[in-house]
Amino acid sequence: MRRLRISRSFRTRCLPVMLVTLIFAVTGCGEIKDINHRALPIVMGIAPGDEKEFRVALQIPLPGQQQYTVRTVSAEGETVSQAIQRVQTNVENHLDLLHLKLIIFHLDLIKDGINEELEYAIRSRQIAPKSYIAATESDIVKLLNSTKERVEQDGTTFYNFFSQTAGWTPDISNTQLWEAYRAVHSSSQDYMAAIVGIGDDEMLESRGSAVIAGGKMVDRLDSEEMLLVNIFNNKFQGAVIQVLEKASVMVIGAKVRNVVSIKSGVPKLHSKLTLTVSIEETKGEPSPGEIRHQLNEEMEGRFMMILNRMKKHEADLFHIGQHFRRILTPDEMKKWRSEYYPQLEASIEVETLIRNTGDLIDQ
Amino acid sequence: MIKPLSLAVTFIYIHLSMSFFLFPEFLLTSTDAGFWQPLVINALLQLAFLLLLLIGLRKFPNRDAIEIVNPMGKLWSLILFVPLAIQFFFCALIMVRGHSELVSMIFLPLTPVWLITLLFVIIALYGALCGLKTILRTSLVISAFCLPIICFSLLTTAKLFDIDNFFPLSDGFSFVFNRSYYRTFTLYTGFLFLCFVPTVTHVRIRWIAVAWGGFVVVLLFSVYMPVLIYGSESAATLRFPVIAAMDSVELPWLIFDRITMIYSICTMIFVFLYISVMVWAVGYISDKLAPRIPKRMMIILTSAALFIGAHFVKTWHNVEQLIDWTQPLRLYSMTAIPLGIFIIATLRKGNET
């Protein structure tokens, strides 16, 4: 057997490798946080505080023996991040907002303006811009506490309420954080936030939605109005039951076509909404023509009503300004909300197509 | 098919590595609307100089730029290539420091920044010592992995596009007066490494031109993607528009919740290879101009200098300042070197015939 001799080149190559490995091992271990030492809240509530500016409540699932438990922790602070820091002090795990799915603002806060809170949310990389935002009139701590059992059974209950693949319907607004942030700087895109409260079975219940322009709440919509706004903003997915006096139809599809123009400084908009429906339930025996006529009238009336209200508040909920981007210059676009939008002359034409009448033949 | 593909891919990623993180921010703050204008103008400028350079190099196949210029006099080599070496060094420094900061912000907030910088420098060192051929091969293999992931991540955001945000089309030429616009030139000087490639592999102009086209398309996409989602005003306020835009997309059918991490990692790999190429280029230039210093030693020295230099650049603001200070050098390299090589090559060819 030959005698073992470590060659010099091997030694000179080995040494730096070992040094580097040591350096990494010693200094690089600051980041390690095991997953069971992290607290990953899923819902956050922000409300005006009693003593300080903000009160933040976090609903945190904590690992347990068999099943995780849900705890609601809240704290107050001058800024949102300070409040969260206070919460961290009281929680034994490291708080990570990485899996935050829903942010609930208190209506009082929205009335004052939430632009800065939105900027905080986007600035901190932890909160994903695709989390949903909502509003509530009830006390956020109570809201989060009372849903504790339901969340323990299914951790993503809140998220499913707004998610398009789960329980969302187009008559709830499911605004995401990025859409809200977009409105902070955009000249022509405002949004609405769903107002939720605690329902009978201790889960969320929709109570209309708040229209937010310039970060402040300016108006309140009910579910039928929300449906129309959602259709206009292409957030239409699947079927929604629309009740008329004579029949109930399921809206299968909706398409909007807009024609915009500017004449002597007055913007004009002509929209054509094509609804494709199928009949669900009838009362009496209305003819298809009647149903269509009824639906068209209702839609048109609703649209004009909402639009006029929005024009008063200078809130471009239907994102009409977007269509005018091809015509206006950037400087003019900056003045869209203040100068052009209130003078908008809009008209809408709704056309309904009854694709089928369900499993029964219409006589 | 063999070597031109890896060179073309290297060309693409050398430019894209910069465009992922620093570039969109500069471009979006330089003008309010019509972002395609500064982009296209810069790209066309780059194409012009690129073609000049390549045509100049083609007159002497298998000779790199220094070998072409040297017979005209050592002075010309020094005038042209010493600033180039310095510019490569600063490019690498900006990339190292900028991306260490980035990594620290995105991935590892608690790790000391010098450790991350050290990692960057070590990999650059290893890559540069392995040589350009190895880097070319590695880039091909990595692109096979990473480009599909990157394309996929970018394309998923198409769900949220609002085409109207593309308009208004133009904001005049006001961007020329904006400092941010000049910072975008950092992107376009990457092609100068092609000066030294002919000894390693054959350069085919058609492939490089196609690569240029591909890179411009991806660039346009990566700039317009946050604009189409967020609107130009909001997009300009974001530090990392592409990442924020990607984070806004919801993909319930995908295993992962947020794919930005994977995207960031894939693009970061390209940054490493870019820095390796820069360090290698510095070593190569010094090897040709001052053959007495062994090439390995120069590469190790350059890497050490990078590490030390990164120490002096302390904040993000300093990074931006550094970019502003090296601006004249950058513009000089981008214009003088292709011109110089083209003219000298033509003169020599004229003398020979």
Place this chain on the structure above:
Amino acid sequence: MTNNSTGTPQSETNKAIGTMSTETVSSGQNTQLPISEQLSDNIEYLEKTFAGSSDIVFKHWNYGPELQYTACSVYYESLVQEDTENYMKITLQDLVMHEVGPGMEATPQDIRGFFEHDGVSGKKASVITDLLQLVDHISNGRLIIVFEGWNKGLSYKAQSVETRQVSESVNESVVQGPRESTVENLQKNLGLLRLRLKTPKFKIEMITAGGETKTAVAYGYIEDVVDKEMLAEFKNRIAQIADLEVLETSYIEQIIEDSTYSPFPQHRYTERTDMAVAGMLEGKIAVLVQGTGGILLCPGLFTEFFQSSEDYYQRTVNSTLIRWLRIVAFLIALTLPSVYIALSTFHPELIPTVLLLAVLNAREGIPLPAFFEALLMEFFFELMREAGVRLPRPVGSAVSIVGALVIGDAAISAGIASPIMVIVVALTGIASFSIPQYNIAISLRILRFPLMISAAVMGGFGMMICFLFILLHLCKLRTLGQPYLAPLAPLRLSELRDVLIRVPLKTLLRSPRDLHKHKHKPVK
């Protein structure tokens, strides 16, 4: 005096094409010791050389009219076990039949004349002139006869030792296809190869290793297919074994490989003759060593480690999908534990929320951080794997049950490991078993640990850095002058037909088999 150190029949082999009868018995020494005409001198020398061995036999014969002439046969009893052939008798009988008249009246002159002029003898005999060569022949299992009055000796091939039969390969089994595997006898193995490659272009060259073993090493290639420069480089390198003791083919691999410290193997290893032949048809060089059944195929490119011979016995679509499965298995085996560590420790945002809650629960109460837990479980698994190799068969099943219980159930119940970790480790192990070549599976096992460490220190970023290092190393690696990652990098599309997909056999077979002539660096 002819200075033929390899003996006359050997030179015939060199000239003729495709014969396989003789073994190489060249001595590496330059000095010569001619056989003397005095029998006693020769015997004295041989006795001195073989003193101390009790299985050497010196048999003295007397022959000729009135039994006046003497001869002596010398052989190892352990090598020449069967005594049925009496070589002396055969020698004389040949003479009787061919030259001399009836009666046992052979004389040394007859013998000398007969054999020096290549008379036709019943059993093939070599004529030896050198005493040292005589010693070599005896060591190789031949029977030698020296005659009084003749300064040459005769050497007969008389070896008969019990060896293993050609049987099914233990380590590389296939569902469909030949099962023939090599044995320990070099000539038999070469014979098996020759049966599959019935072409004179299949060359087999022999060299002898040095030291005390003087093992015969043979390497074969197909003349028009193999790359000439690569072959020259190979010959250069394998000449080094002339001073070394070689016991197994893997010794040759370790002597001629480009990078000793690289975790990646640079040559392929097989026990199946069909794989060896397929390799040679692609331009590889096959190396065989006397005394072992392993065949080394040089050089081995990275993509070839994912090919098994069964790929070609299945149809295109099946093979392609299975190959993708193997590539995925490779990636899993390399990265799964590190991905788990990185995700759970650094990037919990990548895990879907529902899964995250389950993982949270699973990891609660585990005393070790994810990295050490992973390390521990991997270590257990490696222990089990090593133990499994050494197990005597009757104990095998019992130990595997114990192993499964220890690693799986008990660790979880005791709270040392989380169920997810056990799944990860088990999946990694299974994935690494599905890779056809054993030596690259070992390199996976090695590389897994730096990846885990880098993932534990810096998460996804660290993993990426480690990957980059590995990739740069792979791209720099060369094997016998060829780039290791060919045909992926440098990209050669025409050779990609067999890497990620397996092109239909009709296309694969009809194309010309000439390799690309690629430039390679001279090795320092």
